[in-house]
Amino acid sequence: MPDSGTCSVPADQRVGALLHAVADMAAEYLDHTDDPQTPVTLNPPPSAVYQRVPLVLDGQAVALDELLEHARELMALSVRTGSANFSNQLFSGFDPIAIVGEWIAATINASMYTYEVAPAMTLVEREVIARMGRAAGWDKAEGLFTPGGSLANLMAMLLARQQMFPDVKSKGLGDASPVVFASGEAHYCIERAAVILGLGTRAVVQVPADGFGRMRVDALEHEIAKARARGGLPMMVVATSGTTVLGAYDPIDAIADIAAREKIWLHVDGAYGGSALLSRRRRPLMAGIERADSMTWCAHKMLNVPLSASVILVRQPGLLHQCNAVHAEYLYHADNDAPDLDTGEMSIQCGRRVDALKVWLAWKARGDNGMERLVERKFELASEMRRLVRERERFELLGDPDPVGGGCNTCFVYHHPSLDGLEPAARLRAIDAGTHVLRERVRLRGRVMTNYAPVYGVRAFRHVSANDKATEAELALILDEIEAVGQGLDLRPLASAARL
Ligand SMILES: Cc1ncc(COP(=O)(O)O)c(C=O)c1O
Known part of the structure; x- marks a missing residue:
């Protein structure tokens, strides 16, 4: 008390x-x-x-x-995280209007399960979903805001399972062994969704990617054939638009051909890069999206909206309800004025936050042109970053996406002077361990924050062009900082690191 x-x-x-x-x-x-x-x-x-x-x-x-x-x-x-010097994750920057949306949502404290308790916000959500659906070329799209892209991907897997096993809600899966295909570059939440659904991680086949981080379509065909041969039931293929590390875009159109032929649910994980749909120049990266069955798209990643603002979009209306409804009469009264507007039974949640409002306000404030400029700016900054990396003698760009239409990530390693003359395998080991050492020193100085990740097995810096306010000065500062913290260091002893 x-x-x-x-x-x-x-x-x-x-x-x-x-x-x-x-x-x-x-x-x-x-x-x-x-x-x-x-x-x-x-x-x-x-x-x-x-x-x-x-x-x-x-x-x-x-x-x-x-x-x-x-x-x-x-x-x-x-x-x-809103700083132009924060390029550590797939989000940065901020939109004051969207922050206001978050405040208002907390102020009214609606819950998105029934229309009667969230009348205005239900319609706000419908409009945002409809607009995002139109961006994907789906006129009747249906969808929901979810607490994060991982949950949206989980819901996509539920949809795929429901389509393949219409009785799954009452009877479970029995002995069936469904298989999910995603590239080796896909986000880890795909595997975790398989865990949550009781399919196990072995149900997820990692399809090899090409040198740009894009799913190899020939490998997908091969893996599907292999899965069928061992009695598996190909259930879902996940194409990623904007992979987490390299920012790569899987070739949706070619994957859609295979999914259609094999009758497999095609989900596009555009959690990160789905916003390319808003830029006329970048939309071709997602050519074929109109043929997908579902898509994840996070406004909190490229669109400067506070976390979380993720959406599961479904091309065919009705499926979310079919998949998730279990009929709780005490909440979803059949004799409501507008039962069709209740979204609760489409969801895997009960109470649900109003995440749509901040996106709606941001979109209204910027208009389509403003949204396009925002997205385009991030792609341009990424190209700019890659140019800077290319220009500096001791930096090496990895998986350079520019020749195939780049995403917003720049992955690179730093060839520290102390490693000159080392034989190639030892040098690689030292670069791998050195990335970690240098990045930690940069982080501890606190001026910039950029991450590292394994790129084809070797730890590399991963810079994300997530902040539209960044200028060449902020981009260059990251490279300056890496050089500065490296001064006077001897990284040669790291060549004996056993990780690789
Ligand atoms: C490609 C991709 N999918 C899904 C997710 C998961 O999104 P969230 O962090 O909103 O759950 C991420 C997160 O980085 C991602 O990069």
Whole structure:
């Protein structure tokens, strides 16, 4: 119980003042984030966070002013993912209008299961889904916002399973052994979805990718034939539009030919790169999308909307309901005014957040042209980054996507001077381990934050052009930082690292 005398819950008349104070705090935070001199991260160890903020919920009520100070500290200790120097994940930047959408959604606190409790927001969601569906060339698309791209991909797998095994909801899978095909570059959530569905990871066949990270269609045909020969039932193929590491786009049209011939559900995981559909110049990367059965698309990745804003889109209406409804009469009353507008039974959730509003507001504010410019800018920045990498003597670009129409990632390694003269295998081992060492040093300096990932088995830097506010200065700073932290280091001992 709160101590008497301290008031942690604001009285009605204080709500306005509180929210104004928070608005000022948020504005100050974002202004700072926009300043390229502000460190991206303070890299606080847990002890520092505990030292600066009394995190333990010790039962004491805390006065509002003090509480706001704690919130301010927590913000200061957070990574500035909106900074133009943050290229560590597939999202960065921010859209103030979309942030407002998040606030409003929390303020009204609707739950998206029934129309009666979320009338306006249900229609907002319908419109956003319809617009995204039209971008994919699907006039009657249906869909839902989900808590993240991973969950959207899980729902796609559920749809594929439902199509192949119409009785699965009542009878389960029995002895059937469905098989899912995705490239070796696909996101790990595809495997995890197979785990959640009880199919097991071995149900997911990793189809080899080409030198640009795109699924090899000949290999897909080969793997399907192999699966059939051993009694497996090809159920789903996942084409990725914008792979997590290389940013590659699988050839949807050619994959669709095979999926149609083999009668396999075709899902496009456009969680990251699906926004290419909004740029006339980049849309060809997803040629054939109109033939897919479902698609995942996250607005929180390339469209600057706060997490999460993910969508599962389905070309044929009715399937989500067929797949997920189990008829809970106490919530979904058949005699509702508008039962067809209840989305709850299409979902695998019950209560559901209003994630559509922030996307709707952002889209309304920018219009189609603004959305296109936003997406296009990110692709342009990625090309710019690759040019900078190519120009620097000691940097080497990997899986360069420019010849085939690039995505938004730039993967590269740094040939540290201390490795000159090493024989090739030893050099590769040292580069692999050295990437980790250099990246950690860069991260700890806090000026920029960019990640690393294995590229064809070797750890490499992965830069994501996720922030449209970045300029050549921010892009160059990443390379400068890597060179700077490497100065005076001897990475040769890393050649004996046993990882490769
Ligand atoms: C290609 C791809 N699919 C799915 C996901 C999962 O999205 P989320 O993090 O929103 O669950 C990611 C995340 O990076 C991704 O890159």
